[in-house]
């Protein structure tokens with residue numbers, strides 16, 4: 001009975017977070033998972049996936065906030081070191097997640113969540129450290145160090161170290177490697193609907209109970225508009241046609257695939 005109740009609660013949670021639109025739910029309804037992923041586990045995985053998306057997005061936002069400095073052709077050394085970046089990253093993450101990474105060991109989070117956050121900070125710093133030559137090049141404006149490039153380098157290293165996949169995606173991706181799969185596309189279409197509550201994530205337990213998948217929506221800030229804003233079709237400084245986004249509009253998502261440990 002308790003097991004059955006747990007399944008009912010868990011499937012209610014999946015309905016709540018996905019709007020009931022996905023395959024997993026239909027599968028779960030017909031064949032209750034045995035023994036299933038406990039609700040507590042789903043909640044923890046969802047929190048972990050959300051925090052990882054917020055942390056990757058915080059790093060992207062720090063790069064975005066410094067884009068003018070990074071693109072300044074008159075300056076050599078920009079002082080945008082791994083340590084300077086880390087400081088801003090921690091402030092940005094605290095503002096968005098109300099968690100102080102400087103005091104992570106004392107935070108009330110599961111150990112796996114803490115470990116993953118720590119590794120994500122480490123690889124984010126590594127990417128900034130390894131980009132110093134490009135960042136400090138004088139006489140060049142566009143050096144290719146932008147939020148999306150930072151994000152995909154960080155994601156690559158993070159997957160190598162942890163097996164957790166982070167991906168930046170949108171309905172009309174500039175980079176074909178960022179193209180959405182079926183689950184991502186369905187979530188992105190919901191995010192694009194202006195009635196979708198801001199920052200509400202969409203998640204599901206992937207087929208076979210092997211992983212939790214979560215999509216965290218991104219919104220266009222002023223800094224993004226230089227490249228993704230108006231006029232639609234005009235080339236941005238990276239050479240891509242702009243998407244015509246306006247301030248506050250959904251600008252894609254970060255997709256997290258977090259393996260479920262048994």
Ligand code: HEC
Pocket residue numbers: 060061064067146147148149152168169170172173174175176178218219220221223224225226227228236237238240251252253
């Ligand atoms: C300097 C120009 C520039 C700025 C500023 C910028 N982007 Fe991008 N964005 C790009 C480029 C170029 C790509 C493709 C990168 C690649 O080849 O992987 C991209 C890719 C992306 C992607 C992945 C999907 C795709 O199109 O491949 C998302 C999501 C995204 N940007 C959102 C944002 C958001 C949100 C902001 C503001 C926080 C932002 N970008 C700021 C130029 C920019």
